Amino acid sequence: MIDTLIFDFDGTLMDTNGVIxxxxxxxxxxxxxxxxxxxxxxxxxxxxxxxxLKNAFPDVPVEKSVDIYRTWHADHFSEMxxxxxxxxxxxxxxxxxxxxxxxxxSRVEETxxxxxxxxxxxxxxxxxxxxxxxxSHKPDPECIFKVLEKLGSKPENAVMVGDSRLDLMCAKNxxxxxxxxAWSLSLKGMGLGDFPEAEAPDSIIRTPMELFDIx
Numbered sequence: 001m002i003d004t005l006i007f008d009f010d011g012t013l014m015d016t017n018g019v020i021x022x023x024x025x026x027x028x029x030x031x032x033x034x035x036x037x038x039x040x041x042x043x044x045x046x047x048x049x050x051x052x053l054k055n056a057f058p059d060v061p062v063e064k065s066v067d068i069y070r071t072w073h074a075d076h077f078s079e080m081x082x083x084x085x086x087x088x089x090x091x092x093x094x095x096x097x098x099x100x101x102x103x104x105x106s107r108v109e110e111t112x113x114x115x116x117x118x119x120x121x122x123x124x125x126x127x128x129x130x131x132x133x134x135x136s137h138k139p140d141p142e143c144i145f146k147v148l149e150k151l152g153s154k155p156e157n158a159v160m161v162g163d164s165r166l167d168l169m170c171a172k173n174x175x176x177x178x179x180x181x182a183w184s185l186s187l188k189g190m191g192l193g194d195f196p197e198a199e200a201p202d203s204i205i206r207t208p209m210e211l212f213d214i215x
Contacts, residue, residue, distance in 0.1 A: 002215045004158035005094055006147050006176070009105040011045060011163035013087050014115050017185050019080035020045070023073040030068050031057055045186045046164030048106050048137045077111050083119050084183055090208035091124045097212075102127040102147035104160070104170070106137060127151050139169030144176060161211065163187065168199045179214065182206045 010016045021041060028036040036056065044052040053065040094101060102125060105112060109130040116122040127150040129143045136142045144160060147153075160171035163184035171178035180187065180201035192204060203214045 002099075002157055002159055002177070004100045004102070004148070004151055004153040005211075006102045006104050006144060006158055006160045008046070008160075008162035008164070008167045009103055009107050009112060009115070011183075011185060012161055012167070012181055013083065013091075013103075013121075015082045015084050016077075016080075016115070019073060019077055022076070022080070023069050026072045027053070027057075027065060027069045031060055031065065042186045046106060046138055046162075046166035048131055051137070074111065078114055078118055081115055081118070084181075084208065086208035088119060088121065090211060091121060093209070093212070095124050100151045100153055101125050102129070102151055104129050104138075104143040104147050106131045106143075106166075108132060138164075138166040139173055141170055141174035144170055144174035148174075148176075159211075159215070161205075165195075165199050168195070168201050172198060177202045179211065180204045181208075 007013055010020065021038065024041045025035045028034065049069065050062055050066055053069060054062045057065045091101070103112070107130060109132055112128070112130055113122065127147050129146045131137065133146060134142045148155060148158060155175035158176040159179055160167060160174070160176050161179045161181065162168060162171070163181050164186055168178045168180060178201045180203070182204055192200060195201065205211050205214070
């Protein structure tokens with residue numbers, strides 16, 4: 001019996017795609033004088049920022065690229081984000097049904113809470129684990145295990161809802177059910193049969209409220 005819902009944040013609950021892409025392009029323009037390949041950027045979604053930037057700009061000190069990215073990102077974050085349609089209603093319904101609810105994200109705590117507070121969502125979540133709280137990152141299951149521990153939940157009673165391959169692999173590695181959102185930008189249009197076994201979601205939902213159909 002599922003009693004615990006764990007959500008990714010970026011691209012799953014909150015549409016941060018625009019601000020992430022533009023932060024990347026600002027970083028590319030600053031460091032190289034031109035914009036980067038959008039397909040490459042999309043493939044980094046779900047990774048810790050430091051790792052992505054280190055891989056993209058191997059000749060630049062990662063502290064410099066992170067500072068360029070995060071400064072622009074923080075200055076434009078609140079004005080550029082929005083909830084995906086139906087997310088607020090789904091979260092409130094889940095809370096009313098008594099599910100234990102958590103977030104496991106690679107985002108830093110400051111902007112995560114900025115986003116939640118903008119849409120008055122903070123009180124809907126019982127526990128939140130951000131990138132600062134883990135030593136190993138998705139697809140390592142540490143973030144999910146920390147949420148489960150805080151909630152007093154078992155893996156077999158939990159679902160992870162995410163939008164990236166790293167989310168799906170993280171869920172698999174933690175032994176929880178993996179649900180992919182169809183509004184994922186990086187995995188747009190992919191079906192259950194399009195994934196290798198290690199990444200395949202247990203379900204795909206087209207709208208937030210469809211989550212209740214599979215619980």
